[in-house]
Amino acid sequence: MKFDYDIYSDRCPTRAVLDRIADKWALLILDRLALGPTRFNVLRRDITGISQKVLSQTLKLLERDGLISRTAYPTVPVTVEYALTPLGENLTEAVAAFAHWAESNMEAIRKAQLAYDRRERRSDAGVTPKASR
């Protein structure tokens, strides 16, 4: 079976999907949910730096795309648990490979950045590196 989808075309619906999953926060959420169903505030505390607004938005969109499920338990206060759906689990391997590539290659990247910045300084002007803003 072949797909007539083309990720390089902005008219292709796959682009919208890429837009959703190729996102720092979505990736971290999916990766974290791979460890098991998790409540809203636990996600918020574990994924340092995410704001409530963005967490809530991202969860809603991931739910709409069928990657995660949301279950509210009528405890007090209400408990809301998010979990991967089978479709979402389907993606976890790729997500994990991706998210943890950074951990494995951090040294090489740091070296590359230092070399680049040294070169830039020699050749004057200089792209403003994000870190120095």
Added chain:
Amino acid sequence: MKFDYDIYSDRCPTRAVLDRIADKWALLILDRLALGPTRFNVLRRDITGISQKVLSQTLKLLERDGLISRTAYPTVPVTVEYALTPLGENLTEAVAAFAHWAESNMEAIRKAQLAYDRRERRSDAGVTPKASR
């Protein structure tokens, strides 16, 4: 060998890397470059919808991180070719898995979206789906 990096922590340098590669445009560029070295305007034309500004910015950042290389040939007009570095090639498998997961799972996602939107309509209010803005 263990890494004391933690992708969930916003103080971890890996978060900055994730920030860079977990980006729609960066992914598409890396995936496209996996096919071979490519000139600026070819990238711009192939990756539909990217703006020159963002393409140029993203290329610069990917170069700084050592994932791609930039080579200018003194032709007329000047030709600039971008290519994956070994470090970048190292990442292409994960990128491809990721970028093309969308193509393989498009049907399931579309179904999930339709089901979600139908449920939303029944239960009134409704999260505004991106498509209807």
Added chain:
DNA sequence: CGCACTTGGTTTCCAACGGAAACCTGAAAC
């Protein structure tokens, strides 16, 4: 009773980012 505290959000405000389009540099070709 009245206040604090919990979860799971939404709202508000402002700064940062992204996209569209114009502009720029340099050289050749018309």
Added chain:
DNA sequence: GTTTCAGGTTTCCGTTGGAAACCAAGTGCG
């Protein structure tokens, strides 16, 4: 001299993101 090409940068403006405040419902505490 002005049109064309590559490869960008700049400008302008609308959308998005983060920080923090606010909110509802219910329980515990004094």
